[in-house]
Amino acid sequence: MNKVLINIIRFIGLILLQVLVLNNIRFGGYINPYVYILFVMMLPFAMPGWMLLLAGFGMGLVVDMFMSTPGLHAGAGVFIAFARPFVVQLATGSKEPENVSDPSLSKMGSRWWFSYTVTLVFAHHFILFFLESFSFSQFWSTLWRIIISVTFTEILILLLSLFFIDRKSR
Amino acid sequence: MYNLIRFVQKYNFILMFVLLEVLAIVMLSRSHTYHRAAISHVTNSMSGRIYRINSGITAYFSLRNVNNKLKEQNAVLLRKLSLLEARLPFSDTLNQEIIFDYLPAKVISNTIQFRNNYIMIDKGYRDGVKKDMGLISPEGVVGIIIGVSEHYSSAMSLLHKYATLSVRFLNSDQIANLHWGGGNYQFGEIVDIPTHVALQKGDTIVTSGHSFVFPEGLIIGTVEEFIPSEKGNLNTASIKFSVDFNKLRNVFIVKNFHREEQDALMKIKTNE
Numbered sequence: 484m485n486k487v488l489i490n491i492i493r494f495i496g497l498i499l500l501q502v503l504v505l506n507n508i509r510f511g512g513y514i515n516p517y518v519y520i521l522f523v524m525m526l527p528f529a530m531p532g533w534m535l536l537l538a539g540f541g542m543g544l545v546v547d548m549f550m551s552t553p554g555l556h557a558g559a560g561v562f563i564a565f566a567r568p569f570v571v572q573l574a575t576g577s578k579e580p581e582n583v584s585d586p587s588l589s590k591m592g593s594r595w596w597f598s599y600t601v602t603l604v605f606a607h608h609f610i611l612f613f614l615e616s617f618s619f620s621q622f623w624s625t626l627w628r629i630i631i632s633v634t635f636t637e638i639l640i641l642l643l644s645l646f647f648i649d650r651k652s653r
Numbered sequence: 654m655y656n657l658i659r660f661v662q663k664y665n666f667i668l669m670f671v672l673l674e675v676l677a678i679v680m681l682s683r684s685h686t687y688h689r690a691a692i693s694h695v696t697n698s699m700s701g702r703i704y705r706i707n708s709g710i711t712a713y714f715s716l717r718n719v720n721n722k723l724k725e726q727n728a729v730l731l732r733k734l735s736l737l738e739a740r741l742p743f744s745d746t747l748n749q750e751i752i753f754d755y756l757p758a759k760v761i762s763n764t765i766q767f768r769n770n771y772i773m774i775d776k777g778y779r780d781g782v783k784k785d786m787g788l789i790s791p792e793g794v795v796g797i798i799i800g801v802s803e804h805y806s807s808a809m810s811l812l813h814k815y816a817t818l819s820v821r822f823l824n825s826d827q828i829a830n831l832h833w834g835g836g837n838y839q840f841g842e843i844v845d846i847p848t849h850v851a852l853q854k855g856d857t858i859v860t861s862g863h864s865f866v867f868p869e870g871l872i873i874g875t876v877e878e879f880i881p882s883e884k885g886n887l888n889t890a891s892i893k894f895s896v897d898f899n900k901l902r903n904v905f906i907v908k909n910f911h912r913e914e915q916d917a918l919m920k921i922k923t924n925e
Contacts, residue, residue: 502700503707506764515766532666540673549700550764551771551800551807554680561677565670614681616768621835 502549516635527585539564559611566606574599588644604636701805704761726791753868755905765838765898770810777804787866787907793895821861838898846888852879865915
């Protein structure tokens with residue numbers, strides 16, 4: 484039960500951080516970091532697939548409510564929930580890492596954590612930005628925005644996993 | 654049948670992913686149309702409350718600026734009033750018909766960094782706000798109301814793929830349409846300027862009054878760059894918005910008392 488509670492608190496905390504703080508910081512005009520996806524990244528390894536997908540979808544939908552973009556973040560959220568098992572496999576080699584119940588920086592090591600998060604952040608932003616513009620007409624300028632935003636998001640996610648979440652969940 | 658069940662069991666993860674993804678895209682494509690889904694009803698009142706708490710705290714930080722701006726606006730309005738009064742033979746406020754009314758509101762959430770941006774304000778249908786009303790700030794045109802809940806409304810910002818505004822060039826009286834091409838929130842574009850109309854940097858652009866949403870002559874911005882067409886079709890121009898969308902706080906909802914009459918007339922015209 485305790486673990487469920489931690490994930491719920493993390494969910495609320497990350498969403499509030501996203502919509503009240505980060506959405507108001509506009510680095511260089513139109514770059515927006517999206518750290519709320521850390522929630523999906525830190526869900527337990529053993530979570531069944533359908534639950535993971537619903538969690539990603541629900542998370543995106545709540546962010547959508549705040550940003551008046553029904554479906555946009557939900558679509559990107561579902562995608563990273565879907566991609567997560569494959570990324571875990573890619574980063575680890577086996578499907579479920581031994582002796583570790585849920586992914587985090589301290590438990591998985593910095594190299595594993597970096598490659599895991601940066602892949603998912605890129606996957607998320609790629610889907611998000613192209614869903615938003617709904618066309619490939621400005622492919623390169625969109626891709627450029629994706630790369631810059633991925634950089635910002637990844638830095639914030641690494642900082643967050645250093646300072647906040649690990650201490651809280653221990 | 655058995656095969657079907659086995660198939661679903663084996664691929665349930667992928668199937669469910671596809672299902673949810675399609676659901677999200679359907680929601681998204683519906684939300685992209687001008688008339689958005691009913692979802693804004695629910696979301697407005699829920700997220701609206703949290704946004705208002707947040708804006709209630711952050712509003713204090715800009716009180717001085719807001720105050721100065723309001724003072725300036727007051728001064729301008731008083732000057733206009735005295736000019737107008739001087740022109741009237743006598744001021745009879747009872748018999749004058751008011752066509753446009755303005756309801757002050759506060760911005761509680763606003764974005765500028767996306768391709769499609771929305772503004773949420775703290776007035777809803779309880780205050781008489783309806784869909785398709787205009788939204789302006791002391792500096793100029795801001796957007797159009799697209800969703801209304803009890804205490805809140807959301808507006809499509811001019812910084813939106815589907816926001817088009819009928820505009821007039823102040824010194825030539827020619828009419829064109831303003832869009833926002835994405836990217837920098839300070840600049841919009843006009844792509845349908847007739848070739849015989851030449852513009853210069855700094856020319857003022859105002860609302861045409863053709864949309865029934867905004868009264869005529871509201872400022873929108875100034876010409877930043879005029880780009881004559883090479884093929885000799887329609888010229889384009891880049892427009893600097895007079896509104897700083899990044900600083901939006903105090904706005905007015907524009908109510909058109911003749912809206913229904915005008916709409917009814919349009920309907921008759923199109924039915925013929």
